[in-house]
Amino acid sequence: MSYFVVNDKCNGCLSCVENCPASALSYRDANGKRTILHNMARCVRCANCWRVCPQGAIEFQHFLENQWDEVIELDLVYCSVCGEPLYTSRQEDTLFGNTGRALEHLCPKHKTADFAARQALSLKKQRGIREIPYDRR
């Protein structure tokens, strides 16, 4: 995607190229054509090109209001109870590699609920209270 956009008013006068303080603009004259070149890595978005262009050809708004570029797509892991997205499977692999412990697929809310339930159960066991199934109560 190009962030540096010029409209049809550009006449190739090179005032933008000559006035870019970051040397982010250049040009190539070849095969009967002049091509204006822009290097996003060098550009500091100072808008000097836009300021000096005598033709008003530089549409600087593309630097200011652009679209999101997709950077990478990774598989997600969801909460096994409510289905809320938790982390990526690759992140899970990294954590497993670092800690050697498998993660439970639970969101913070259900993790707390699960923890509380398990704690209650262990307390009951400690006190010798037997869990009575619902249908026998």
Add this chain to the structure above:
Amino acid sequence: MIVAELKPLDEIVETISQFKKVFVVACGGCVSICLTGGARNADALARDLSHPRHYRSLPPVFETTTIQRQCEKDFVKAFLTIPSDADAILSLACGAGVQTVAEVVGALPVIPALNTSFLGSLDAPGIWREKCQGCGNCLLAYTGGICPVSRCAKRLLNGPCGGSKNGKCEIGDDTDCAWHLIIDRLKALGRLDEYEKLFPLKDWSSDRGKGPRVLGFDKTRT
């Protein structure tokens, strides 16, 4: 934005004449935008400094590079590659950038090529004006968005000194009287009652009164 200007060429020549190879490092931040320390300026400066007329013996060899922000230590450490035969670094950053590079490179001398001037804004193409002194206690809400600390020669907080004439400060140089601007602005906003408020003595400890300032969550970390 930090605004800086190029040092006189003779001064730079004096500081680099003893070296054989000088690595010129431009900054792709504020000083690039204010047209003094960017890639283009670095190339032009290297070209100017290469002229033998400045030196009694052979001029140094120059190599240039640009780093996006010279004021970030980890960034400079990771991405600034210094040629092995460089004797010195000529930095085109603001004072913060020069010090950061000096801290990172350690053994090589780091020489500033710019005089860091002020925090300012672009008034017209190529003209930057001082607008902020980083005093650490912003009063702009009460002064119509015009700063009396940076724009009044006497840093007065409670109205004009009486020395201005036709809206111009008595120091001359066609400097606007900040308080004239403030009153005009408050009048236009219908908020002249703000002008009637008295500012107590300003606490300058948030300025430089307490020495170098540090901002951040963990002030003990370096």
